[in-house]
Amino acid sequence: MKKNIKGLIAMALLSPLFTMAQLNNIAQKSVMTYPETKKTAITDNYFGTEVADPYRWLEDDRSAETKAWVDAQNAVTRKFIDQIPYRNQIKDRLRHLMNYEKYSQPFKEGAYTYFYKNTGLQNQSVLYRQKDGAEPEIFLDPNTFSKDATTAMAGISFSRDGSLLAYQLSEGGSDWTKVVVLKASDKTVVGQALIDVKFSGIAWKGNEGFYYSSYDKPKDGSQLSGMTDQHKLYYHKLGTPQSTDQLIFGGSKTPRRYVGAGLTEDERYLVITAANSTSGNELYIQDLSVPNSPIINVVDNFEKDHSIISNKGSKLYIYTNLGAPNGRIVTVDAANPKPANWKVLIAETANVLQPGTGAGKLFANYLKDAVSMVLQYDMNGKLEHQINLPGIGAVSGFSGKEKDVTLYYTFTSYTYPATIFKYAVATGKSEIYKKSGVDFDPAAYESKQVFYTSKDGTKVPMIITYKKGLLLNGKNPTVLYGYGGFNVSLTPAFSTANIVLLDQGGVYAVANLRGGGEYGEQWHVAGTKLQKQNVFDDFIAAADYLITNKYTSSDYLASMGGSNGGLLVGATMAQRPDLFKVAFPAVGVMDMLRYHKFTAGAGWSFDYGTAADSKEMFEYLYKYSPLHALKPGVKYPATLVTTADHDDRVVPAHSFKFAATLQKDQAGDAPVLISIQTNAGHGAGKPTDKAIEEIADRWAFMFYNMGLKYRN
Numbered sequence: 001m002k003k004n005i006k007g008l009i010a011m012a013l014l015s016p017l018f019t020m021a022q023l024n025n026i027a028q029k030s031v032m033t034y035p036e037t038k039k040t041a042i043t044d045n046y047f048g049t050e051v052a053d054p055y056r057w058l059e060d061d062r063s064a065e066t067k068a069w070v071d072a073q074n075a076v077t078r079k080f081i082d083q084i085p086y087r088n089q090i091k092d093r094l095r096h097l098m099n100y101e102k103y104s105q106p107f108k109e110g111a112y113t114y115f116y117k118n119t120g121l122q123n124q125s126v127l128y129r130q131k132d133g134a135e136p137e138i139f140l141d142p143n144t145f146s147k148d149a150t151t152a153m154a155g156i157s158f159s160r161d162g163s164l165l166a167y168q169l170s171e172g173g174s175d176w177t178k179v180v181v182l183k184a185s186d187k188t189v190v191g192q193a194l195i196d197v198k199f200s201g202i203a204w205k206g207n208e209g210f211y212y213s214s215y216d217k218p219k220d221g222s223q224l225s226g227m228t229d230q231h232k233l234y235y236h237k238l239g240t241p242q243s244t245d246q247l248i249f250g251g252s253k254t255p256r257r258y259v260g261a262g263l264t265e266d267e268r269y270l271v272i273t274a275a276n277s278t279s280g281n282e283l284y285i286q287d288l289s290v291p292n293s294p295i296i297n298v299v300d301n302f303e304k305d306h307s308i309i310s311n312k313g314s315k316l317y318i319y320t321n322l323g324a325p326n327g328r329i330v331t332v333d334a335a336n337p338k339p340a341n342w343k344v345l346i347a348e349t350a351n352v353l354q355p356g357t358g359a360g361k362l363f364a365n366y367l368k369d370a371v372s373m374v375l376q377y378d379m380n381g382k383l384e385h386q387i388n389l390p391g392i393g394a395v396s397g398f399s400g401k402e403k404d405v406t407l408y409y410t411f412t413s414y415t416y417p418a419t420i421f422k423y424a425v426a427t428g429k430s431e432i433y434k435k436s437g438v439d440f441d442p443a444a445y446e447s448k449q450v451f452y453t454s455k456d457g458t459k460v461p462m463i464i465t466y467k468k469g470l471l472l473n474g475k476n477p478t479v480l481y482g483y484g485g486f487n488v489s490l491t492p493a494f495s496t497a498n499i500v501l502l503d504q505g506g507v508y509a510v511a512n513l514r515g516g517g518e519y520g521e522q523w524h525v526a527g528t529k530l531q532k533q534n535v536f537d538d539f540i541a542a543a544d545y546l547i548t549n550k551y552t553s554s555d556y557l558a559s560m561g562g563s564n565g566g567l568l569v570g571a572t573m574a575q576r577p578d579l580f581k582v583a584f585p586a587v588g589v590m591d592m593l594r595y596h597k598f599t600a601g602a603g604w605s606f607d608y609g610t611a612a613d614s615k616e617m618f619e620y621l622y623k624y625s626p627l628h629a630l631k632p633g634v635k636y637p638a639t640l641v642t643t644a645d646h647d648d649r650v651v652p653a654h655s656f657k658f659a660a661t662l663q664k665d666q667a668g669d670a671p672v673l674i675s676i677q678t679n680a681g682h683g684a685g686k687p688t689d690k691a692i693e694e695i696a697d698r699w700a701f702m703f704y705n706m707g708l709k710y711r712n
Contacts, residue, residue, distance in 0.1 A: 032080075032671050035076065055656070061652050061656075069656070070674075073674045076673065094496075094497065098120070101119055102436075103434045104420075105420055106433075108404065112184070115136075117136075122143055127141075140187075150686075153167050155201065161207065163185065164207055166179050173644065177198065178193045179202065179212065191239055199214075199600075201260060201261065203263050203270075205288065209237040211236075212233075213260060216230070229255070229603075232247055233248045233249040248261075249272055260273045263288075266311065268311065277606035279486070279524070281299075281306060282300060285337065304320060315331055315334075317331055326349060327353035346381055352367040352489070356398040357400075358399045359404045361379070362381075363375070370463070370518045371393060376428060387423070391416060393492045395412075396409065398423070404425075409423055415447050417442070445467050447464065447492070448463070448465075449464075460538050460542065462545070463512075464551065474550045475556055477706055478551055479702075480511065481510045482560075483513065483515075483568065484527050484564065484568055485565075485567075486524075487517035495508075497695045504703070509551070513535050514531075514534045514538055515532070515564075530609070543580070555581050558582035559583050561586065562586035567588050567592075567626065569588065570590050573639070574629035575629065581637055581706055582637050584702075590658040598653075627657055630662055633665070636665070638670035638672075640674075641658060641673065643655035644677060673701070
């Protein structure tokens, strides 16, 4: 044990969170013993620089050798976490907190109103329907789809008249799905299920058939590593074999990595979006009212983002950030839809626009410093209402069919459990439709937005949430969460899991880093490619702010993030290992030299660049790549690396190789554990009990490694 025992005793006397039994426990901890990880002599040459990759063999995630290594790692993890004395108490608390009824916003299809409901601890939410005045009935129960509750509905789409629906099934959280078609009246299956569908919506054309997207399925054994870079848009006619489906767009003739389709509500126009990365897209339309009409290109480059959000006859309503980094809405006639003919309907503002349509209206959901402000316009661009929201937070909804007179939206914040509101379009008035039943008193907590200064002088917002009466003494267990990429905006959202932290006198802080979309395209680009270090600097500056202002200290600070956020955690703990006591990198992109060689990884190159782009780009990536930035002899934080055993988007090898390297280089006695979690990085198919177990593991790991007890 390398920590000073006298120092620990002094700290124990100052902090009521310590007990002498726990102090003795800490003092007796021994250096971690990890499974042996084989090293091989593999190197790659990048522009004259030799880079060793001794754990390359872990990229074969299907091999018996990798499986044995993973099993051994999980055994070490379970042994460590299971011995934490209050882990089961945390689990019981989470189970209580999560046991309340949950509802989705209702939506109308045909003669029925549909909604999702979870009675409390169901693994999957159940789809109900009801006619006006009648009792709700179960329509589809995903909990019956598999014995282990890992098969889930990954998307559902009704035909325009509501008589048919197609839903996607995801098994074990896989992005590869199958599509089942039903008659809504009696739920009888129509035709054979479509298989091997990936990254797809379902766009109905009348009751005849629908459009969907997929890739050629990789060969057996390479589902997680095979490249998926040619997306194809198909039309499936009901009653015909999938093998005869018509290729509409994509494939080898027009190779695009991502292709999506939708129809305008009147089903006159097929709208196709095509992209090669996660930012920027081409836009196409086809007039389905004219037989054999051509597919017309509206925007012929990938530089900006565009979507058709509505139409009135041949008049198209387009959201775009072309010439407007924060977004605007324009109109154009479908006969001459090129950007030169666009007319501004709702101009760009200083705030980022997220548009919606419903009840014959346009809704502009603006992000102002990462919180929502919503305006209602008529279809001519005339302002009608500013929606009176219940507080400072985030909203979703304000969408529906043109004939609707009532819409719904959900409001939430870090201290306001998600609540569904019913909105009268004509008057602009809202009323509560479904209130959250979670055991939580918002009046006992508060969220505070601050603006701190990053390394280059940029002001960055952060929202800090805690229980009222918090003492700023530097001893509060704190989680700093971030993402900082892919134009994703982190808006306020309530988390039942975080109640455990807050009730222990903890602090939850979310930093709105560059690379995200909180301030539009410029904010996003400022955290990409050769400017990616800005994201890490913003996160480090957020941690420094929390420490300087006595919310916490390095002994009580944890960093947390997933996917691109996992990269963020990995990079910042490598650059500033002294800053954090605990680190939670989940499904992280950790090998920046090879990420683009697997599945859809190459699609992330807009944000990251690749090691093959140039010598300059290679050197930049090599410097911050978490796998390569770890150094021997450095005391890194206690780290719980989480990944999945079936994750198409982030190759598990990133986490495997990072954990193995960190275990080898760890100079202190802080543990480095790897946990293969159910459906990590995805939302569907995670059994509730398993989710509770995994959250309990996280909080127990954090409190224990901070030397804290858990108080009931």
